[in-house]
Amino acid sequence: xxxxxxxxxxxxxxxxxxxxxxxxxxPDVQERRLANGMRLLVVERRGLSAFHATLxxxxxxxxxxxxxAGATDLLARALFGHTYPEDLETAQGPTSVDALLTQxxxxxxxxxxxxxxxxxxxxFAAQHTGLEENLQKVQAALRxxxxxxxxxxxxxxxxxxxxxEAGPDALLAETELPADAFAFWCRTEAQRLTxxxxxxxxxxxxxxxxxxxxxxxxxxxxxxxxxxxxxxYGRDLADHLPALEALRRSDLRxxxxxxxVPRRLTLILVGGAGMEAVLPLIERSFGALPAGADVEDPLxxxxxxxxxxxxxxxxxxxxxxxxAGWRIPPRSHRDHLALRMxxxxxxxxxxxxxxxxxxxxxxxxxxxxxxxxxxxxRLPGLFVADLVPAEGHTLAELEAALDTEILKLQxxxxxxxxxxxxxxxxxxxxxxxxxxxxxxxxxLGLSWAETGDWRTVGLELQRLRTLAPEAVQTAARVWLQxxxxxxxxxxxxxxGGEDPLEVAATRILKALAVARIEDLAQRxxxxxxxxxxxxxxxxxxxxxxxxxxxxxxxxxxx
Numbered sequence: 001x002x003x004x005x006x007x008x009x010x011x012x013x014x015x016x017x018x019x020x021x022x023x024x025x026x027p028d029v030q031e032r033r034l035a036n037g038m039r040l041l042v043v044e045r046r047g048l049s050a051f052h053a054t055l056x057x058x059x060x061x062x063x064x065x066x067x068x069a070g071a072t073d074l075l076a077r078a079l080f081g082h083t084y085p086e087d088l089e090t091a092q093g094p095t096s097v098d099a100l101l102t103q104x105x106x107x108x109x110x111x112x113x114x115x116x117x118x119x120x121x122x123x124f125a126a127q128h129t130g131l132e133e134n135l136q137k138v139q140a141a142l143r144x145x146x147x148x149x150x151x152x153x154x155x156x157x158x159x160x161x162x163x164x165e166a167g168p169d170a171l172l173a174e175t176e177l178p179a180d181a182f183a184f185w186c187r188t189e190a191q192r193l194t195x196x197x198x199x200x201x202x203x204x205x206x207x208x209x210x211x212x213x214x215x216x217x218x219x220x221x222x223x224x225x226x227x228x229x230x231x232x233y234g235r236d237l238a239d240h241l242p243a244l245e246a247l248r249r250s251d252l253r254x255x256x257x258x259x260x261v262p263r264r265l266t267l268i269l270v271g272g273a274g275m276e277a278v279l280p281l282i283e284r285s286f287g288a289l290p291a292g293a294d295v296e297d298p299l300x301x302x303x304x305x306x307x308x309x310x311x312x313x314x315x316x317x318x319x320x321x322x323x324a325g326w327r328i329p330p331r332s333h334r335d336h337l338a339l340r341m342x343x344x345x346x347x348x349x350x351x352x353x354x355x356x357x358x359x360x361x362x363x364x365x366x367x368x369x370x371x372x373x374x375x376x377x378r379l380p381g382l383f384v385a386d387l388v389p390a391e392g393h394t395l396a397e398l399e400a401a402l403d404t405e406i407l408k409l410q411x412x413x414x415x416x417x418x419x420x421x422x423x424x425x426x427x428x429x430x431x432x433x434x435x436x437x438x439x440x441x442x443x444l445g446l447s448w449a450e451t452g453d454w455r456t457v458g459l460e461l462q463r464l465r466t467l468a469p470e471a472v473q474t475a476a477r478v479w480l481q482x483x484x485x486x487x488x489x490x491x492x493x494x495x496g497g498e499d500p501l502e503v504a505a506t507r508i509l510k511a512l513a514v515a516r517i518e519d520l521a522q523r524x525x526x527x528x529x530x531x532x533x534x535x536x537x538x539x540x541x542x543x544x545x546x547x548x549x550x551x552x553x554x555x556x557x558x
Contacts, residue, residue, distance in 0.1 A: 027043045027434055027440060028043065028044070029041050029042070029043055029444065029454070030042045030043075030044070030274065030275040031454075032275065032279060034262065034282070034283065034286065034287045035287065036262040036263070036286075036287060036289055036290065036291040037261075037262045037263030037265075037291045037292075038262035038263070038265045038266070038267060038286055038287075038289070039265070039266040039267070039448070040266075040267050040269070040275075040278075040279070040282055040286075041266060041267070041268045041269070041444060041454060042268075042269045042273075042274060042275045042278060043268070043269070043270045043437075043440060043441075043444075044271070044272070044273065044274040044275075045270060045271065045272060045437070046272055047272060048179070048270075048271050048272040048437070049178065049179055049272070050176055050177060050178050050179055050271065051176070051177060051179055051182055051185075051269060051270065051271030051272070051273070051437075052174070052175070052176050052269070052270045052271060052437035052438050052441055053174070053175045053176075053177075053185065053189075053267065053268070053269050053270075053441075054172055054173070054174045054175075054267070054268045054438075054441035054442065054445050055080075055172070055173040055174075055189070055265060055266075055267055056170050056171075056172055056265065056266045056267075056268065056445035056446075056448065056449055057170060057171040057172075057173075057259060057260055057264050057265055058169070058170055058264045058265075058266075058448070058449045059072075059169070059170065059171070059259055059264060060072050060166065060167045060168050060169045060170045060171055060376075060449070061073070061166060061167070061168050061232060061235070061376075062168050062169055062232040062233060062300060062376055062378065062379060063232070063259070064232065064255075066235075066240075066243075067243060068247070068251065068252075068255055069235060069237060069240040069243060069244070070208060070237050070240060070243075070244045070247070071247070071252055071255045071259075072166040072167075072171050072259070073166040073208055073237065074201070074204055074205060074208060074244075074247070074252055075164075075166070075171060075252065075255075075256055075259070075260070076164035076165060076166040076171060076173070077164070077200070077204035077207060077208060078198045078199075078200050078201045078203075078204035078205075078252070079164075079173075079192070079196065079198060079256060079260070080162065080164035080173040080192075081162075081164060081200065081204060082153050082162070082200065083153055083154045083155045083162060083188060083192070084152060084153060084154065084199065085152070085154065086197065086199050087192060087195065087197045087199050088188065088191040088192060088195055088197070089195060089197060090191070090194060090195050097142070097197060097199060098197065100138055100141050100142050101142070101197070101198070101199060101201070101249060102249075102250075103138045104135065104138045104139060104142065104202060104249075105201075105248050105249045105250060107131055107134055107135040107138060108135065108202060108248075109246075109248060110131050111131050111132065111135065112245065112246065114131065142199075154188065155175060155177060155185075155188075158177060158178065158181050158184070159177070159178055160175060160176055160177035160178070160181065161175070161176045162174070162175050162176075167376075167446075167449075168232070168233055168375060168376030168377075168378075169376050169377060169378040169379075169446070169449045169450050170445065170446065170449035170450075171259070171260075172442065172445060172446075174438060174441070174442075175189075176437075176438070179271060179272055179273070182271075182273070182278070182281065183281055186281045186282060186284075186285035186286065187285055189285070189286070190285035190286055190288065190289060193260060193286075193289055194289065196253050196256045196257065196260070198249050198252060198253055198256070201249040201252060202249075205244065205245075205247065208244065209241060209244060209245065212237055212238045212241060212244075213238075213241070215238065218236065218238060218316060219314075219316060219321055219323055219488060219490045220323065220374065220384075221236035221238065222236075222312055222314060222316075222488055222490075222532070222535060223312070223323045223325050223382075223384070223486060223488045224236070224325070224374075224375050224382065225532050226310050226312050226486050226488065226532065226535070226536055227307075227310065227325045227327060227375075227382055227486035228303055228327070228375060228381075228382070229303070229307075229532075230301055230303070231300055231301060231303050231379075232300050232379075233300075233375040233376045233379060233381060233382075234375070236528075239528035239529075239532075240528075257292070258292065258293065261289070261290070261291060261292025261293075262286065262289050262290075262291050262292065263291050263292055264292070266445060266448050266449075266454070267282070267286065268441040268444050268445055269441075270437035270438075270440055270441050271437070300379060303327065303380065305327040305328070305329075305380065305479065305483075305484050306481075306483040306484055307327065307483070307484070308483055309482040309483060309485050309486075309487075310485070310486040310487070310536060311486070311487050311488075311489070311536060311538075312486070312487070312488040312489070312535045312536050313488075313489045313491070313535065313537075313538065313539060314488070314489075314490055314491070314502070314535050315490070315491045315492070315502065316490055316491075318492065319388055319492065320388070320389055320395055320489075320490060320491055320492050321386070321387070321388050321395075321488075321490040322385075322386075322387045322388075322389070322395045322398045322399055322402070322487070322488070322489060322490070323384065323385070323386055323387075323487070323488040323490065324384070324385045324399070324402060324485060324486070324487045324488075325382040325383065325384045325385075325485070325486050325487075325488075326382065326383040326384075326479055326480050326481075326484045326485050326486075327380060327381075327382060327479075327484045327485075327486075328372070328380065328381060328382065328383045328479045328484075329380055329479070330377060330378055330379050330380055330381065330450070330451075331373075331377040331378065331450045331451050331456070332378075332450075332451045332452070332456075335475040335478065335479065336372075336377075337460055337463055337464065337467065338467065338471045338472045338474070338475035338476075339372065339383055339472075339475050339476070339479060339480075340372055340426070341422060341423075341426065341464075341467060341472045342383075342409060342472050342475065342476050342480070343370040343371065343372050343383060344422045344425060344426050345409060345414065345418065345422050345472070346370045346385070346405065346406075346409065347368060347369050347370025347371070347385070348370075348422055348425050348426075349425065351418075351421060351425075352368070352370070353405050353408075353409070354368035354369075354370065354385065354387070354402070354405060355368045355369075357401075357405065358387070358398070358401050358402070358405070359390075362401065363390050363393075364389065364390055364393050364397055364398055364401055365387045365388060365389060365390055365393075365398060365401075366388050366389070366390045366391075367386070367387065367388040368385070368386070368387045368388075369385075369386045369387075370383070370384065370385050370386070371384050371386070372384075376450075377446075377450040378449065378450045378451070383479065383480065385402055387402065395489045395491075399487060399489075406476070406480050409472075409473065409476050409480075410473055410476045410477045410480065411473075413469070414469040414472070414473070419469050423464060423465075423467070426464060427461065427464060430443075430457070430460070430461050430464075431461075443457050444457060501539060501542055501543065501546070502531070504546055505530070505531055505534050505542070505546055506527065506531065508546060508549050508550050508553065509526070509527045509530040509531065509549070510527055511553055512549065512552060512553065513526050513527050534546075
């Protein structure tokens with residue numbers, strides 16, 4: 001929601017004085033649908049010496065089954081993280097890259113099983129040494145077939161850049177290359193999606209596991225999990241580490257064959273060439289890809305918005321923090337834009353009500369932001385207020401002040417100056433995103449992934465011009481109410497860095513799980529779910545519940 005204040009002030013003045021309509025600033029987007037179902041959007045900007053391409057695969061984390069939690073993040077790293085020659089190899093045979101990767105997968109799984117058995121039975125005679133030696137030989141053979149330097153990245157060698165991002169609603173793979181490399185890019189990406197080699201799978205999985213284990217704070221994930229229980233948007237990947245460790249390359253490859261197919265793909269090109277110039281190359285490369293099975297998209301469970309006022313108390317280390325999330329409708333709903341305007345009024349830069357009133361005027365908060373879409377926007381998501389108390393003030397004070405500002409937004413008239421400033425800020429944010437090729441491709445792609453229509457971004461701009469303050473207040477009264485809310489009080493960590501109740505709860509739940517569940521992955525998921533539910537209780541309720549759970553343990557394990 002934030003843009004630099006001096007830039008906003010100047011830009012808002014320009015937009016309002018020029019009197020441009022949103023439609024006059026929308027880019028000229030050309031669209032084609034290939035026979036295999038892939039959508040192609042082309043924005044021609046003459047004079048550009050490079051092109052930007054974004055592949056948007058609809059689905060993202062929200063469509064992952066629990067057993068494949070983290071698959072989209074792994075695809076972002078292992079499929080699109082780099083572009084090396086072996087990623088494009090389709091040859092078969094005992095010395096092929098595919099055969100070596102299959103051997104590596106089998107050895108890694110055998111090692112994992114050996115370690116699990118040894119954890120369960122310390123007297124088990126493990127065969128680690130022989131397996132590790134064989135694994136080293138296979139990996140050495142892979143290195144001999146692979147890269148010796150990051151400079152061997154095919155796109156980097158041509159002066160390009162590549163990024164990939166896993167989101168709740170889509171997987172985005174972005175590339176920027178000189179214009180004369182466009183034909184090469186088409187061939188390369190078609191080969192990548194044909195081979196689905198995942199040559200860096202083991203490395204990518206290790207990196208993802210490390211990132212999840214070393215994450216500084218799980219506050220946002222705790223809020224999502226409590227506010228959206230049982231919903232993919234509420235899933236925390238850190239709770240699925242055992243399943244991720246057990247995930248095999250063949251499992252991820254099978255998922256990629258379903259998730260990364262043309263019928264789920266929109267390609268957005270921004271550059272100096274128009275549709276007539278790029279379409280023949282796209283047809284010969286991407287158009288030759290099979291459409292993929294016409295599998296019906298899974299329907300996540302419905303979660304009523306009025307689930308009740310839910311509360312979490314946790315100690316995660318770092319600064320104290322208040323998070324409040326209200327369950328709101330998806331981006332396609334008529335009230336979503338009004339709620340986005342409500343977020344702008346409450347947290348839009350220094351002029352937002354929360355930074356201005358709770359921060360500068362009352363000195364209660366040192367930070368105050370409001371955001372939509374952090375959980376996702378294709379399905380019902382969250383409207384989140386994130387506040388850090390100023391020194392000497394409590395989370396309870398912040399929560400009371402936040403409630404007051406929400407009530408004022410719902411009940412008191414919005415001044416003309418405040419309204420016009422917020423509208424201009426939102427409009428400038430929309431229009432500024434269209435000026436840079438990468439951000440333009442991103443907003444078009446997410447618009448398609450979240451609503452099913454890339455034109456939504458333009459329609460929202462048009463609706464913004466006619467939106468009335470009364471519509472925002474009506475939406476705030478409907479959706480920003482206690483029955484839709486989840487509040488998280490995240491306290492500073494104890495001297496030892498961990499909440500004693502959290503430590504005790506983990507110990508007791510793990511002891512109970514060990515006695516009842518054989519499978520390690522299922523055991524860890526049960527412990528994670530138990531901890532999530534305990535965090536919703538007050539400290540006193542949590543202590544009483546732990547005593548009841550501990551009473552179920554044998555005396556020697558208490």
